[in-house]
Amino acid sequence: MGGIDLARRAACALLTGVIEEHRTLSEQIAGGALDGLSPPERARAQRLAQTTLRNLPRADAMLKPHLRKSPPPDLRALLRLAVIELCAEDAAPHGVVNAAVSLARAGGQRTEGFTGLVNAVLRKVAEARPAWDSLPPPALPGWLRGRLMSAYGKVAVQRMEAAHLASAPIDLTAKGDPAALAARLGGTLLPTGSVRLAPGAHVTDLPGYAEGDWWVQDAAAAMAARALAPRAGEKVLDLCAAPGGKTLQLAAAGAEVTALDISAPRLARLRENLERCGLRARTVAADALDWQPEGHFDAILLDAPCSATGTIRRHPDLPHVKDAAGIKALIALQAALLDRALTWLAPGGRLVFVTCSLLPEEGERQIEAALTRHPGLRCTTIDLPGIEPGWITPTGGLRLRPDYWPDLGGMDGFFIASLTFTR
Numbered sequence: 001m002g003g004i005d006l007a008r009r010a011a012c013a014l015l016t017g018v019i020e021e022h023r024t025l026s027e028q029i030a031g032g033a034l035d036g037l038s039p040p041e042r043a044r045a046q047r048l049a050q051t052t053l054r055n056l057p058r059a060d061a062m063l064k065p066h067l068r069k070s071p072p073p074d075l076r077a078l079l080r081l082a083v084i085e086l087c088a089e090d091a092a093p094h095g096v097v098n099a100a101v102s103l104a105r106a107g108g109q110r111t112e113g114f115t116g117l118v119n120a121v122l123r124k125v126a127e128a129r130p131a132w133d134s135l136p137p138p139a140l141p142g143w144l145r146g147r148l149m150s151a152y153g154k155v156a157v158q159r160m161e162a163a164h165l166a167s168a169p170i171d172l173t174a175k176g177d178p179a180a181l182a183a184r185l186g187g188t189l190l191p192t193g194s195v196r197l198a199p200g201a202h203v204t205d206l207p208g209y210a211e212g213d214w215w216v217q218d219a220a221a222a223m224a225a226r227a228l229a230p231r232a233g234e235k236v237l238d239l240c241a242a243p244g245g246k247t248l249q250l251a252a253a254g255a256e257v258t259a260l261d262i263s264a265p266r267l268a269r270l271r272e273n274l275e276r277c278g279l280r281a282r283t284v285a286a287d288a289l290d291w292q293p294e295g296h297f298d299a300i301l302l303d304a305p306c307s308a309t310g311t312i313r314r315h316p317d318l319p320h321v322k323d324a325a326g327i328k329a330l331i332a333l334q335a336a337l338l339d340r341a342l343t344w345l346a347p348g349g350r351l352v353f354v355t356c357s358l359l360p361e362e363g364e365r366q367i368e369a370a371l372t373r374h375p376g377l378r379c380t381t382i383d384l385p386g387i388e389p390g391w392i393t394p395t396g397g398l399r400l401r402p403d404y405w406p407d408l409g410g411m412d413g414f415f416i417a418s419l420t421f422t423r
């Protein structure tokens, strides 16, 4: 079997893992789902699985007129994947149909009896290819859509859904001058200082990767550490730090950084990132709810665990594996982490609270509740180069959404608030 078929077969398995077993792509990949594939095959398998997940209802709409009943899971994955190759990737029909038939034949009892159906259905889909372009972007799952509609309105939600359809660009944070980095890599310098590359770039092959001249970090994520404005020599706590994109920013500013995370494996990645970039931070593996620092901090960055609903364009598997079930517990954990971290601030210190969530309960509402719980706490209006006035919330926080910067390629959804005590 040629390499391309290995990538297709792995992509089908990834899809089935997400849809039938509700396992994220990262979990499956960490569990060895792509082991044995060459780097280009791995990249292709991931890209195929992600594009299929982004377009699932559109793929089903193309298949539906040609199927009398719902196919079993393995066959459905194979058909959906082939539709994506035909319609989203505009691959040559002959090759896609033949490859799908071979995959069905090699797939054992669950698919080998369906080679005729695969052949016939995909030929019809290929003929109907023009219909693909007018299919609407897939809707977010009902539980999330309802909440976002209440928060932002229908038009905004439709824009977010359209933004989720495109694959995310690759953003870099420069250790040095971002304009020079953009020129060196042929990227775009974004208004907030990140450097943007087109999706699909092989980052580890790019100049400056091995030397640690830059790191991959979404432009919206990079705004959080900028909002904290760390200064050289300051004692800064990066709470919930791994894998460390923000730690690198804080350390690069010359701050004396303590980076804490509950996950030892994620902290190991943070240390690797520090080493590659030639930066230093003290690392602590601990539950922030139990840990007690020896002294106070001038500044704290709390990047709290959250629903990650702001990262769907980067992680199109999320809507298929997560529901509203865990969100209440996350909101309670965020509040507990925030209350605890506030006690570690030195007089005059500042804390930046961040979540990569689109839900106001994990952002705007969380900060309003904290302001009520803590007399003397106030939210300072965030003011950073490149941000637009409409992104600032009534309390002064920064609300970032995937439908912002539509002409530049969007950004992840984040909420960022800067807090300080008035004495």
Ligand SMILES: C[S@@+](CC[C@H](N)C(=O)[O-])C[C@H]1O[C@@H](n2cnc3c(N)ncnc32)[C@H](O)[C@@H]1O
Binding pocket: 239, 240, 241, 242, 243, 244, 245, 246, 247, 260, 261, 262, 263, 266, 286, 287, 288, 289, 303, 304, 305, 306
């Ligand atoms: C949003 S991620 C952090 C991303 C990171 N700040 C970055 O920029 O790369 C949230 C992190 O919180 C950590 N976490 C969750 N619960 C925690 C707890 N109770 N104490 C410390 N860390 C925790 C998770 O392990 C996870 O790495």
